[in-house]
Amino acid sequence: MAEKVLMKGNEALAEAALRAGCRHFFGYPITPQTELAAYMAKRMPKIGGTYLQAESEVAAINMVYGASAAGVRVMTSSSSPGISLKGEGISYMVGADLPAVIINVQRGGPGLGGIQPSQADYWQATHASGHGDGHIVVFAPSTVQEMADLAARAFAVGDQYRTPVMILADGMLGQMMEPVVLPEPLADDDLPAKPWAIDGHKNQRPHNTISSLFLAAQQLEDSITSRFERYEQIKAHEQRAETYLTTDADVVLVAYGAAARIARSAVNKARELGIKAGLIRPITLWPYPVDTIESLIPSASAFLVVEMSMGQMIDDVRLVINGRRPVSFFGHTGGVIPTPDEVLVAIQRAHAGEEFRVVPIHSKLTGGAA
Amino acid sequence: MSKSATLAAEKPKILFERPKALSDVITNYCPGCSHGIVQRLVTEVIDELGIEGSTVGVCPVGCSVTAYDFYNCDMAQAAHGRAPAVATGIKRALPNNVVFTYQGDGDLASIGMAETIHAATRGEKITVIFINNAIYGMTGGQMAPTSLPGQVTQTSPYGRDVATAGYPIRVCELLSTLDGVALAERVTVDSPKNVRAAKKAIKKGFEYQIEGLGYTLIEVVATCPTNWGFSAKEAITWLQENMIPYYPLGVYKDAKAIKGDA
Numbered sequence: 001m002a003e004k005v006l007m008k009g010n011e012a013l014a015e016a017a018l019r020a021g022c023r024h025f026f027g028y029p030i031t032p033q034t035e036l037a038a039y040m041a042k043r044m045p046k047i048g049g050t051y052l053q054a055e056s057e058v059a060a061i062n063m064v065y066g067a068s069a070a071g072v073r074v075m076t077s078s079s080s081p082g083i084s085l086k087g088e089g090i091s092y093m094v095g096a097d098l099p100a101v102i103i104n105v106q107r108g109g110p111g112l113g114g115i116q117p118s119q120a121d122y123w124q125a126t127h128a129s130g131h132g133d134g135h136i137v138v139f140a141p142s143t144v145q146e147m148a149d150l151a152a153r154a155f156a157v158g159d160q161y162r163t164p165v166m167i168l169a170d171g172m173l174g175q176m177m178e179p180v181v182l183p184e185p186l187a188d189d190d191l192p193a194k195p196w197a198i199d200g201h202k203n204q205r206p207h208n209t210i211s212s213l214f215l216a217a218q219q220l221e222d223s224i225t226s227r228f229e230r231y232e233q234i235k236a237h238e239q240r241a242e243t244y245l246t247t248d249a250d251v252v253l254v255a256y257g258a259a260a261r262i263a264r265s266a267v268n269k270a271r272e273l274g275i276k277a278g279l280i281r282p283i284t285l286w287p288y289p290v291d292t293i294e295s296l297i298p299s300a301s302a303f304l305v306v307e308m309s310m311g312q313m314i315d316d317v318r319l320v321i322n323g324r325r326p327v328s329f330f331g332h333t334g335g336v337i338p339t340p341d342e343v344l345v346a347i348q349r350a351h352a353g354e355e356f357r358v359v360p361i362h363s364k365l366t367g368g369a370a
Numbered sequence: 371m372s373k374s375a376t377l378a379a380e381k382p383k384i385l386f387e388r389p390k391a392l393s394d395v396i397t398n399y400c401p402g403c404s405h406g407i408v409q410r411l412v413t414e415v416i417d418e419l420g421i422e423g424s425t426v427g428v429c430p431v432g433c434s435v436t437a438y439d440f441y442n443c444d445m446a447q448a449a450h451g452r453a454p455a456v457a458t459g460i461k462r463a464l465p466n467n468v469v470f471t472y473q474g475d476g477d478l479a480s481i482g483m484a485e486t487i488h489a490a491t492r493g494e495k496i497t498v499i500f501i502n503n504a505i506y507g508m509t510g511g512q513m514a515p516t517s518l519p520g521q522v523t524q525t526s527p528y529g530r531d532v533a534t535a536g537y538p539i540r541v542c543e544l545l546s547t548l549d550g551v552a553l554a555e556r557v558t559v560d561s562p563k564n565v566r567a568a569k570k571a572i573k574k575g576f577e578y579q580i581e582g583l584g585y586t587l588i589e590v591v592a593t594c595p596t597n598w599g600f601s602a603k604e605a606i607t608w609l610q611e612n613m614i615p616y617y618p619l620g621v622y623k624d625a626k627a628i629k630g631d632a
Contacts, residue, residue: 024463050462054455055488062452062485066459069446070426074459092449198444198460200467203423209438211447 002181009147010035010077010105010174012182013167014043016148017075017101019185020155023049024074026063028056028082031115032171033105036077057082061089061102068098069210071197073155077103079171080121081112090164091130095212097196097227099158101151102136102166105174108335116335117171117258122312125168126286133224135231137165137238138285140256144178146283152183159192161234168285170308172258172337234287241289242281243296245271249278251350252296254317255306256282259331259338263306266343273344275351285313293320300325302350306343307331310359326355333360389413391422391442398436402602404592405433405501407559409440411569412472412499415576416443425468426460428453430482432474433507451482454489457496468579470497476506479515479539486541493550493584497575500541500587503594504613511597515539518616523597538616542589546622552584554623558591558614560606583625591617 007015014036017025025040027033037053044051050067054060060076067074078086083104093100106121108114125138137157139150147169154165198208214220244264246252251270255263260281270277280296282289293303303325305314311329318327330346332338346358388394392413399405416422422443429437431450438445448456453471461469478486478500489496505523506512512525516538520529530538542554553575557568568590575586591613595605621627 024459026459052458052462055484058452059455059458059485059488062449062455063459063462065448065452066428066446066456066461067463068459069456070460070463072463074463088449089452096447198426198446199464200424200426201422201444207442208444209447210445211438213435213447215436 002184004179004181006177007144007180008035008175008177009141009144009169011039012144012180013103013147013151013169014039016151016183017155018043018047018049019183020073020152021186021188021191022073022075022101022155023047024067024072025050025076026052026054026060026067026074027076027078028054028060030079030082032107032117032174033077033079033103035174036103036105057085058088061086064100065089065093065096065098068093068100069096069198071194071199073159073191075101075103077105079105079107080109080118083121083124087130090136091132091134092212093164094130094134094136095132096210097162098164098210099162100164101154101158102164104166104168106168106170108333114335115171117308117337118333118335119170119257119259119308120310120312120333121168122285122307122309125166126288126316129166134227135286137161137163137234137287139165139167140283140285141167141169141173142257142260142281144173144176144180147173148180148182150283157238159194161230163234168257170258238284239287239289239291240283241292242283243292244279244281246278246280246296247299248276249296249299250276250301251278251304251347252300252302253277253279253304253306253347254282254293254313255279256285256313259306259308262338262340263343265340266347269340269344270347275347277347277351282313288316290320293317297321297324302353302355303327304346304350305329306338306346308338309333311357326350328355329357329359331359336360389417391416393440393442395439397440399433400596402593402595402605403433404503404559404590407565408499408501408568408590408592409434409437409472411565411572412470413441414569415573418573419576419580421468421576424466425470426464428457428460428469428471430471430473430477432477434472434474434501435508437472451477451480452485453477454482454485454494454496454498458489458492458494461494461496468497468576470499470576472499473501474507475500475502475504475514475516479541487545487548490545490585490587491548491550493552495579495582496585497579498585498587499572500589501592502541502589502617503592504538505594505597507594507597516541518612540617542587542622545587550585551587551623552578552625553586553588555587555621556589556591556617556619558609558619560609578625589617591619
């Protein structure tokens with residue numbers, strides 16, 4: 001078994017990407033993803049790869065578009081305001097069926113917001129990563145180990161389905177240190193062939209074109225519906241979630257990423273008090289792990305969503321529950337981190353049969369009505 | 371000897387044919403537009419250098435948005451203005467291939483100016499074919515960054531007023547100050563002589579790229595009869611009388627000339 005090393009989340013993700021065969025990185029400086037780009041800048045020249053600091057986030061994502069079109073495994077990383085700028089390129093990559101791995105080490109927004117950890121880009125990542133009809137696959141790591149594992153997985157899934165894949169992390173996961181077992185490096189032979197790539201036809205095949213343009217409405221509709229058929233395959237095969245103490249749980253928490261670590265501590269505290277609490281931790285945010293949530297509706301009496309936002313993922317939970325159980329919410333936003341004790345109080349209220357929405361206590365929005 | 375026997379004995383000499391790299395489809399360019407000529411020149415150069423199999427082109431947003439159908443080499447379509455960034459990604463992934471972009475003035479000098487300047491200053495080993503016709507063609511004739519002072523367009527209906535709309539950008543002059551640029555040359559295609567000169571410049575651009583000298587840009591001062599509101603012939607005259615004085619033809623930067631071996 002490979003050796004355990006102590007690494008920051010951002011660095012573990014970067015190293016795992018290199019081991020997955022990524023030799024091209026294009027980015028633009030922004031906090032709190034700095035370590036990731038710095039790691040790439042240090043390592044890429046040593047292994048014959050490309051690290052390029054672009055003039056803007058917009059240029060960086062379009063360099064990713066070009067490198068992906070040329071057939072290589074390529075990555076970019078940024079944080080919330082930078083991801084907004086990348087939205088154009090992400091949409092074009094969706095439309096041109098180009099795989100790439102895009103990291104969002106989230107910070108608070110809107111606008112320049114702040115630089116503390118946040119989960120306020122859930123809606124953007126899962127529902128509106130760019131204009132037009134389309135989706136990207138979104139992974140949500142919760143540990144440094146998962147930062148590494150999901151980086152490797154993201155390249156594989158992206159290539160398999162020809163889609164951009166986002167890793168939606170946050171400043172806490174990016175900057176914390178934990179022991180990690182890094183994935184084994186792939187050899188060049190392990191990388192999938194890309195007969196669609198524009199890498200020069202060498203007079204041996206018809207010319208390839210990478211484009212998202214379909215001027216005829218019917219052709220555009222056909223291209224989108226064919227992509228949505230692929231999305232159905234992704235939904236069928238790629239949903240991932242971890243469950244913790246859910247088998248007998250009355251109150252089922254739903255939380256991802258850093259918030260899931262806090263929710264897990266709160267579940268343990270609730271169990272010590274005799275409350276049967278459990279946790280669903282979505283690992284894929286798109287496709288959303290609807291099957292896992294659905295499977296627990298018969299046994300659970302209430303659901304409690306915990307996020308580092310004003311409540312975004314809760315919409316997807318409610319869509320699955322569809323009124324069959326109360327769904328409450330507890331969250332902080334703007335870079336404020338919820339504490340396990342706060343979440344415990346929310347678990348107790350949900351257990352007592354209340355349905356509520358608790359957001360920062362200074363807000364008039366906090367109240368009983370969900 | 372009979373006439374038919376004479377014809378059979380002589381092998382016909384081909385004087386003119388479609389370049390191999392130019393696909394056999396009808397383009398969407400208007401009569402009198404320079405795009406058709408320039409596109410043909412690019413494909414003639416690709417043929418002469420024997421690089422169709424290793425060339426990757428990037429088309430922009432503008433009248434040449436569907437140019438991927440007109441070339442037989444591998445092609446990518448880029449977001450508006452982003453062709454230099456897309457070309458950068460392609461070239462960094464495929465350093466041994468030939469990569470070119472084909473962009474208009476709105477694409478290159480307005481929405482894509484940052485990508486243009488930075489690809490140039492990085493010395494990206496790409497060739498940029500820049501069509502400057504002083505107007506947005508595809509969207510129906512709006513003011514471009516290179517529209518002349520006083521030029522009437524859909525969005526400068528009283529003529530471009532430099533007091534409010536500012537001045538046109540001279541791209542070759544601007545880029546010639548950057549160390550990463552190996553070639554910045556302005557040509558036009560208003561006459562057979564100038565067409566030949568334009569082809570020579572385009573070929574030089576591709577050759578410099580292959581030699582790894584840096585970023586190469588060939589600006590073609592071009593016509594847009596449809597949106598200028600002229601016939602094809604009038605457009606050429608307007609170009610000669612108005613465009614060329616503002617955008618003088620010539621070599622603005624040549625890495626080899628600087629070294630003295632051009």
